[in-house]
Amino acid sequence: MNFKxxxxxxxxxxxxxxxxxxxxxxxxxxxxxxLSILGEIFGRFPFQFTLPDxxxxxxxxxxxxxxxxxxxxxxxxxxxSAPIFLASQRTTGWFRMLQLSPxxxxxxxxxxxxxxxxxxxxxYAVMFVLARQIFDLRFFGQLLPFGLxxxxxxxxxxxxxxxxGGLFNSASTTQAVASIIFFLMYFTSGSxxxxxQFPDWLFRATELNPMxxxxxxxxxxxxxxxxxxxxxxxLVVALVGVAGFVLTPLTFRWDAEG
Amino acid sequence: xxxxxxxxASLAKHYGDVTAVADVSLQVETGTIFGLVGPNGAGKxxxxxxxxxxxxxxxxTVRVLSxxxxxxxxxxxxxxxxxxxxxxxxxxxLRVGEAVDLWRSFYDNPLxxxxxxxxxxxxxxRKTRTSRLSGGQRRRLMIALAQVGRPRLLIxxxxxxxxxxxxxxxxxxxxxxxxxxGGTILVSTHYMDEAEEHCDQLCLLxxxxxxxxxxxxxxxxxxxxxxxxxxxxxxxxxxxxxxxLDHAHxxxxxxxxxxxxxxxxxxxxxxxxxxxREFLELRPARLEDLYLMTTGRAYRTGVD
Numbered sequence: 001m002n003f004k005x006x007x008x009x010x011x012x013x014x015x016x017x018x019x020x021x022x023x024x025x026x027x028x029x030x031x032x033x034x035l036s037i038l039g040e041i042f043g044r045f046p047f048q049f050t051l052p053d054x055x056x057x058x059x060x061x062x063x064x065x066x067x068x069x070x071x072x073x074x075x076x077x078x079x080x081s082a083p084i085f086l087a088s089q090r091t092t093g094w095f096r097m098l099q100l101s102p103x104x105x106x107x108x109x110x111x112x113x114x115x116x117x118x119x120x121x122x123x124y125a126v127m128f129v130l131a132r133q134i135f136d137l138r139f140f141g142q143l144l145p146f147g148l149x150x151x152x153x154x155x156x157x158x159x160x161x162x163x164x165g166g167l168f169n170s171a172s173t174t175q176a177v178a179s180i181i182f183f184l185m186y187f188t189s190g191s192x193x194x195x196x197q198f199p200d201w202l203f204r205a206t207e208l209n210p211m212x213x214x215x216x217x218x219x220x221x222x223x224x225x226x227x228x229x230x231x232x233x234x235l236v237v238a239l240v241g242v243a244g245f246v247l248t249p250l251t252f253r254w255d256a257e258g
Numbered sequence: 259x260x261x262x263x264x265x266x267a268s269l270a271k272h273y274g275d276v277t278a279v280a281d282v283s284l285q286v287e288t289g290t291i292f293g294l295v296g297p298n299g300a301g302k303x304x305x306x307x308x309x310x311x312x313x314x315x316x317x318x319t320v321r322v323l324s325x326x327x328x329x330x331x332x333x334x335x336x337x338x339x340x341x342x343x344x345x346x347x348x349x350x351x352l353r354v355g356e357a358v359d360l361w362r363s364f365y366d367n368p369l370x371x372x373x374x375x376x377x378x379x380x381x382x383x384r385k386t387r388t389s390r391l392s393g394g395q396r397r398r399l400m401i402a403l404a405q406v407g408r409p410r411l412l413i414x415x416x417x418x419x420x421x422x423x424x425x426x427x428x429x430x431x432x433x434x435x436x437x438x439x440g441g442t443i444l445v446s447t448h449y450m451d452e453a454e455e456h457c458d459q460l461c462l463l464x465x466x467x468x469x470x471x472x473x474x475x476x477x478x479x480x481x482x483x484x485x486x487x488x489x490x491x492x493x494x495x496x497x498x499x500x501x502x503l504d505h506a507h508x509x510x511x512x513x514x515x516x517x518x519x520x521x522x523x524x525x526x527x528x529x530x531x532x533x534x535r536e537f538l539e540l541r542p543a544r545l546e547d548l549y550l551m552t553t554g555r556a557y558r559t560g561v562d
Binding site for chain 1: 310312331332333335336340342344346347348349350351352356359360361362363364365407
């Protein structure tokens with residue numbers, strides 16, 4: 001293993017990513033903007049829920065639905081940034097250029113995943129600190145289950161992002177398809193609008209949305225719910241990830257010309 | 259032990275019904291510049307990409323530094339430097355110095371950053387984004403990146419394509435310096451003049467097939483093509499009459515002119531006498547004339 005190569009590739013990937021204005025805005029600024037606006041409107045509403053031991057907790061809306069914002073970060077990175085970045089680098093020939101070097105190509109993927117994870121951790125930390133400072137955010141779960149759930153959601157949706165990134169030759173087609181999938185998932189998942197506000201048929205229909213289960217899973221572990229309350233969502237998220245891992249190698253291409 | 263660094267035998271590449279390359283066999287000897295020459299669409303890039311291992315040949319074999327390139331990609335790319343055909347492969351927002359840093363990190367004993375920047379003449383542009391470089395500067399940078407790992411062999415796909423004469427001169431000066439230090443270069447180009455000037459061996463490709471293969475000067479000498487006299491077409495002149503001249507060795511009709519090739523200037527006098535003209539156009543024969551003689555078509559760089 002060449003740590004200098006990995007470090008330099010990571011730094012290069014990150015620099016290219018953050019210098020892309022749209023990617024930088026939607027990854028770093030937009031979630032903060034979203035949290036600030038929605039938090040100001042709904043964040044301080046009183047909310048009551050029950051812990052597994054029967055304790056009734058009186059808190060604020062944002063202290064329960066904060067994981068919805070986290071789901072937004074994951075989905076935005078995985079379903080928008082990653083596929084568009086991959087497709088544009090393939091079509092502009094950057095991957096072809098890397099193929100002409102002694103670099104082990106699997107490292108390109110590994111470093112890319114590490115970079116997205118670092119961006120996710122940074123975005124999450126910024127959102128957490130902001131929500132804690134402004135809206136007095138509270139956490140009711142346990143760190144390990146919450147960390148594992150975050151990792152599961154990140155890996156699962158990340159695999160779908162890499163799958164999307166390999167499906168189309170054109171970067172603009174990838175952008176259009178990724179945007180449609182992202183916004184459709186986002187607005188019907190409970191991340192933007194709580195699903196308990198949905199009509200019954202939409203509530204049931206949106207159970208087919210994988211992002212619904214990311215939101216439900218993260219809220220469940222954030223609010224300290226027992227395993228029997230979250231296993232369905234955890235299973236769906238895991239199955240989505242397995243599908244991504246199985247299908248991505250079949251669709252991924254380094255070269256737009258094939 | 260063979261001195262060949264590249265050996266290609268009966269290479270063919272088909273895309274469905276389209277044959278991009280057919281029955282190409284060549285050897286590139288150590289310490290030489292070998293040119294793959296031909297118009298756009300002749301099969302140069304496909305041949306190069308098969309040699310680099312980027313494409314799988316439909317048939318035939320390729321060995322680079324005695325190894326099949328597709329099976330030994332990483333090992334080979336530690337010892338060879340490659341320039342792809344297109345100039346826009348570097349991310350637009352990457353700076354010159356960052357691209358050099360990244361490429362240096364791929365090798366155990368790379369050129370220093372300063373050496374690399376000096377090689378491409380971009381020492382004062384290290385903070386410039388690659389998208390803001392001129393075409394020539396970007397090409398020089400990419401050639402320097404190909405040389406970062408101190409390769410024995412450079413494979414360059416159209417290194418001077420689309421560049422102005424000064425940029426072309428600078429690139430060839432760098433490549434000749436690489437050769438003088440013992441390096442070997444396989445280069446594709448559609449510029450006949452630079453192939454003729456710089457290549458020790460060349461392979462003239464047309465429609466994916468080899469037309470001629472050898473040393474450019476020797477190829478011309480073998481065909482006794484030293485000078486070209488252009489004779490306007492007239493009803494009383496035909497190929498047989500022209501070839502009957504003592505010093506005419508090759509004749510080809512191009513539009514309204516006969517192109518008559520010979521080994522000595524005496525041909526000019528003979529043709530003046532035959533045509534009763536005081537002046538005829540005379541110039542040294544060039545490689546593109548060899549293309550004309552082998553394909554029967556005037557050389558055009560575009561797809562024909």
